[in-house]
Structures are given as structure tokens and as C-alpha cells.
Amino acid sequence: MSVLLFMINYFHRILEYTVNHFTLVLTVMILSMVLWFSVGVLISRYEMLAGAVLGLGNILFCIPSISLFGLFMTIPQLGLGRRSAVLALVLYAMMPLVRNVYRGIKSVDPRVVEAGQGMGLSSWQLLWQIQVPMAWPVIFAGIRITVVMITGIATVATFIGERNLGRLIHHGITRSNSDMILAGALIVSVVALCLDMLMGLLEKKLVSPGLRYQQRE
Amino acid sequence: MIELQEVTKTFPGSGTPAVKGVSLQVKSGEICALVGPSGCGKTTILRMINRLVEPSSGSLFIDDQDIMKVNPDHLRRGIGYVIQQIGLLPHRTVEENVALVPRLLKWPEGRIKERVEELLEKVGLDTDEVRKKYPYQLSGGQMQRIGVARALAVDPPVMLMDEPFGAVDPIVRLRLQDEFLKLQQSFKKTICFVTHDMNEAMKMGDKIAIMNGGFLVQHGTPREILAQPANSFVEDLVGEDRGVKLLDLVRVEALMLPREAGTANGRSVQALDSAKKALEVMLEHNVDGVTVCREKQVVGILTWETIKTYVHQAGSEAGG
Known part of the structure; x- marks a missing residue:
């Protein structure tokens, strides 16, 4: 109950934090999907790059987020605030996104690809008409994990000046205010679920019904 | 016409070539059945014709055009x-699958739609029932039919078929073979047909090319191969019952005595049935002859005498 009261009392501030949080994650997701999708496609075609790129993704993923935010903050061109936050989060998204795009494309049955080749599809057409459409289920599994993960890590960006839901949690901890912490945590979860649902809708639009059946099998 | 001249293919990392110096001609409008055990190189030959595999040496021509000089995608x-x-x-509907190549060639949508309907009907499918379905919703036989429809989409003069009826049960396979031969009568495509089943090769092929260990062992009409097997390998492949097989591969229309049109009386067979079928009808009903019909029209008569003479002649050829 007291959590609800807290939310009502500080409605305007919480709304501001929520909007900030949401837009930060959305920006990161849009940038990441464009960037890491392209990289994933690239390494599926230039196999010799795959090891290095996936390795880099893993290393970035292992760096504690708070140190990465802190590090970017000290770079003059980035500084405090959104630019550093976006960059750091985009780098975190690299591992799950690139890996799933790469795996998704690689997991397409080579016989289907070859059938397409035999029909006269060029290698570019094979990619867009066969490999990518058939990889969507795996790619979206990666996207949905990433969006939930990024929403969580984004709370840490509060330390470099992002006025988002992480601030509720941070201030809640320093003031031993459990209502504040709970409010922050709850709303973060709601934001994560909303974004996940949004991606779910996109997935439904993109994944062919012919493949949805196979997933259930 | 498809022509192979001294074609050899060695896959990288393999000591022995998969295909060794094969020369082969498939005349326009003919079906050439490539047959042999697995690993004999028959599929490799097929895949060299559309350049999914590049030959190590030798040349390939389609209608006198060197295919190595054609852009592989266009080819x-x-x-x-x-x-x-x-x-x-799997992610495309039946309609989209059949429309694949016409779309690549940028046909107008109206023409594509018409063509898809026409083709689905030709291969014996109910257009409205299947067009919006995805492959997983189809039976094996329907999938194979759609595979054929898709290959025919832009009416190509040359077709390559790699065990096209391999994944269906024997009864459906027989029906698909019959239907395809019927289509081929009007389409007259130049076809390379890969199979490991000698009976299928006998039935489908105007000519049969028998492969073993990368070599072309024998190339000839089914009758030539039954009558004069080149070596013991071919003999084994053909089997013991060469006489009956001969009857199986000759159509009733080839043996029958033409007759003025009249009404069918007694037992009848279709002109496109095998002579073996006619023999079975005679044996079953204890008669010496059957009427031959094309659809409902009587076109001739086939007698026990004719069949006996034919088998005897072929048998003596085989003996000599």
C-alpha cells in the first residue's frame, strides 16, 4: 500500500523518470538492432571475422556495467548523460544480438538455401528471401532477451546523470527507503514487459506462419 | 539439348574424382534417367548442369551454349x-513458392497469379484449397506436385530432377510418375532425371545413363540396356527378370494393332498403360486380347500373340 501512496505522491517525478528510462532503452534498442543485425549478417557471410567479433562481444559483456559507464563519462566528447549511457548499453547489447543473428542465419537448413540457389536466387536474394526470414525466430529470441536486459542495466546509468528509474532505486538505497526501491523496481519491470511485448508484436509481424509451426514442433 | 563433353569433377580434399570423363547427350524433348548406387556421381552431374557444382575439367552445353559463359543465377x-x-x-505459401522464379524475372503480378493457378491445376491440385497453405500443411505428394509446378513456372525448356518422387510412399510415387509422364507428353521438356531406382529409371527415361564409381557405364534406351547390358554391374542393377521388365517399359500403344474407332467390348486397357498391365488383364480374365482405349475412345487391340512375339524377339536379342 505504502508503495502505491509513494507513487501517487511523487507521480510527476516518477513519470519523468519512466519516460526517460523508456526513451533511453528504446534509443539503444533501435540503434543496436540496426547496428548488430548488420554485423551479425556480415560475419555470417565473412566467416573469418566471426570468431573475433563474437569474442569481442563476449568480452564487452563481461565488463561490469558501472565501470563502463564511468569510463565513458571521463571521455570529453561523451561526458555525463545520455551519450555515454547509450554507447555503453549498445555495447552490452552486442553479445546477445550479434550472436543470435549469426546463429539464426547459420542454423537455416542448407538444403533450403541450396534449393533457392538452384532456382536462381542471387546471393543477396538468398540472404533476404531465405536466410533472414527463416532466421527471424532465433533473432527475435535474442532481441527479447536483450530488451529486458538493457532495461535492467539502464538503471545503473543513473550514476552518470541519467534521470531515470535507477535514481529511485539508488536514492532508495541511500535513504533506506524501501517504498522508493520497490517503486523503482516495479516500474522497471513494467517498462521491460511493455518493451518485450512491443518486440513480440514486431516478431508476430515478421515471422512467417509457416515457421511458427516448426517452432512448436 | 544438354551436352556434356569429357566432364570431370574432383572435390577439393578428395583424392578420387566424383565424376570421371563423362560425355553425355540429352536430346531435346527427351528424359535421360541418371541411375546408379549412391556416391556414383549422378547427382554431381546434375548439379554441374546448373552450376551448383563447377566441373574441374570438360565442358557443358545447353542448346550449344557453353554454360560456363552464362551468369549462374541467370542460367x-x-x-x-x-x-x-x-x-x-517453409516460410512461403504454396502460391509464393510457385511464383518464386516469375518474381525473380519480374513478371507483372497479374500474369504471375494466372500462371500459378494454371500450374496448380496442371499438376492436379485444387488451387483454392492449397494456394494459401504453407508447406508443413501439405502431404508429401502435394509437396512434390508443387515442386514440379514451381519448376515449370517460367516454362523452361530444360529441367533437372533430383529424386523428385523419392520422399513419398510407393503408391503415390507411381501416380506422380504417371502424371508427370502425361505432362511431359505435351510439354516435351529436355530432362535430366536422377534416381537410384532402376525401375523408376526404366519407366521415366527415354534414355538411361548408368553410372558407377564416377564413370558412365552405359547409355542407351531402356530396351537396349535390358537387351544388351554392358557388363555384370549393369546386369545386376537391371535384375533377373529382364523379360518381364521389357514388357513393363513398352506401352500398349506401341504394340497394339490400330483399329477403327468403335465401342469398348470386353476387357480394355489404356493406350499409355504398360504391356505388362495388358498381360495381367489377359491372365486375370483368361482372354486372348484386350481393347485399347485412349480415354474413352477405342484406338486398337492388343493380343496375346503380339505380346509373345515381342518378348521372344527381345529375349533372343538379349541372348545374342
């Missing part, structure tokens, strides 16, 4: 390619 769009059912794109 493939002009060749019908039928493979086992996995060849349908």
Missing part, C-alpha cells in the same frame, strides 16, 4: 529444378 532461372520435398521454402 538457373532458365532451368527447372525439382528436388525432394525439402526444396519448398
